[in-house]
Amino acid sequence: MRIVVGVTGGIAAFKAVGVIRSLVEGGHDVQVIPTEAALRFVGLPTWEAISRAEVHTDLFTGVAEVRHVALGQGADAILIVPATANTIARLAAGLADDLLTNTVLASTAPLIIAPAMHTEMWRNAATRANIARLTERGARIVGPGTGRLTGSDSGEGRLVDTEVILAELDAVVSTRRDLAGTRILVSAGGTREPIDPVRFIGNRSSGRQGVAIAAAARARGAEVTLVAAHLEVPVPAGVRTIEVSRAAELESALVAEQPAADVVVMAAAVSDFRVAVASDRKISKQDTGEALALDLVQNPDILRGLVRTAPEGQRVVGFAAETVDDADELLRRGRAKRERKGADFLVLNSVGVDHGFVEDRNSVIVIDASGDIVATAAGDKLSVADRILDAVTGTASEPATPR
Numbered sequence: 001m002r003i004v005v006g007v008t009g010g011i012a013a014f015k016a017v018g019v020i021r022s023l024v025e026g027g028h029d030v031q032v033i034p035t036e037a038a039l040r041f042v043g044l045p046t047w048e049a050i051s052r053a054e055v056h057t058d059l060f061t062g063v064a065e066v067r068h069v070a071l072g073q074g075a076d077a078i079l080i081v082p083a084t085a086n087t088i089a090r091l092a093a094g095l096a097d098d099l100l101t102n103t104v105l106a107s108t109a110p111l112i113i114a115p116a117m118h119t120e121m122w123r124n125a126a127t128r129a130n131i132a133r134l135t136e137r138g139a140r141i142v143g144p145g146t147g148r149l150t151g152s153d154s155g156e157g158r159l160v161d162t163e164v165i166l167a168e169l170d171a172v173v174s175t176r177r178d179l180a181g182t183r184i185l186v187s188a189g190g191t192r193e194p195i196d197p198v199r200f201i202g203n204r205s206s207g208r209q210g211v212a213i214a215a216a217a218r219a220r221g222a223e224v225t226l227v228a229a230h231l232e233v234p235v236p237a238g239v240r241t242i243e244v245s246r247a248a249e250l251e252s253a254l255v256a257e258q259p260a261a262d263v264v265v266m267a268a269a270v271s272d273f274r275v276a277v278a279s280d281r282k283i284s285k286q287d288t289g290e291a292l293a294l295d296l297v298q299n300p301d302i303l304r305g306l307v308r309t310a311p312e313g314q315r316v317v318g319f320a321a322e323t324v325d326d327a328d329e330l331l332r333r334g335r336a337k338r339e340r341k342g343a344d345f346l347v348l349n350s351v352g353v354d355h356g357f358v359e360d361r362n363s364v365i366v367i368d369a370s371g372d373i374v375a376t377a378a379g380d381k382l383s384v385a386d387r388i389l390d391a392v393t394g395t396a397s398e399p400a401t402p403r
């Protein structure tokens, strides 16, 4: 596909590099149009190198080919990432004062806008009205998310992750609706077991891979329910979400939702243990003295429970994150775990303190009930998600919109 990526002048401009790289790696023809302000943040050579194409910003160069009309008419989709409050206002007003806004006006292609700005700018009545106007005209707004902003600020206004933007693009332009009519239940994130009202036993799972599975399934037409435990990434549009904290809550939500699902993907990282009796007030050093012993008891094995209660025809998919780098050892442990749990599929990946959990990329092996490898995938978490879905739903492996 031919995708025009408009980049506007915010701190998050550098994140557009990752989006463009994923699109180019996916085989798309990407034309980047940075605004003058965007070039104050990231220079022209970066955009040309990453898109592997000549990049123009000026309306009055290449006039003979009427570039803005050519770019606009030739686009299958226009993605603006990040979108500043200023450009959102210009688009809402229908202004055409630079190459990007001229291109948007000269195009009938779907427009996807990924805003990024400070919370106050995002919540300003002017921005709200501009967003409402653009939405009414059919533009798709993806994000913003909540999290770290420029400097020490944090709040609503952060550019959403690359995989969320790509899923939105896919949802808009994809002709691959092969999971329409399929109901997928996904768990993602990491559970927290309370020690007292302010402390907990948790894990490093960010929820990225589970959220990417939810996003990819949604983009392919599935009806998706996400059981979310402390996600560090925003939930994709169109996905029904149930927020949970402790393993027991995760289990209850999954058990309640399981009967209505065709596929259950258990991607959440669940604490194996919980504190036997959590204190109902904050434990202080005065109470404990030099040492504090916590009495831990095992949590139920949720995956095994789901396998036991799975209705006829439902596929249950587990995840095994192991701290081993050797593929043979990973496979050996994965096969043993699949045996113990009885899952129809197990997705294996190697994790460590510095890889696996919070990265945008992942590398997995999927085994089936016989322990045979049915898929291997490496890349951004969204394309890995697509491969996992291909394997567990038995669908074709070539997407209509390659990433």
Ligand SMILES: Cc1cc2nc3c(=O)[nH]c(=O)nc-3n(C[C@H](O)[C@H](O)[C@H](O)COP(=O)(O)O)c2cc1C
Binding pocket: 007, 008, 009, 010, 011, 012, 035, 036, 037, 038, 083, 084, 085, 086, 087, 088, 116, 117, 118, 121
């Ligand atoms: C350091 C810095 C960071 C900025 N970050 C943002 C931002 O994240 N979002 C935003 O809407 N504007 C941001 N601005 C303001 C825009 O750069 C400014 O509104 C500019 O006119 C946008 O032009 P454009 O929309 O044509 O790219 C920032 C400005 C500076 C100096």
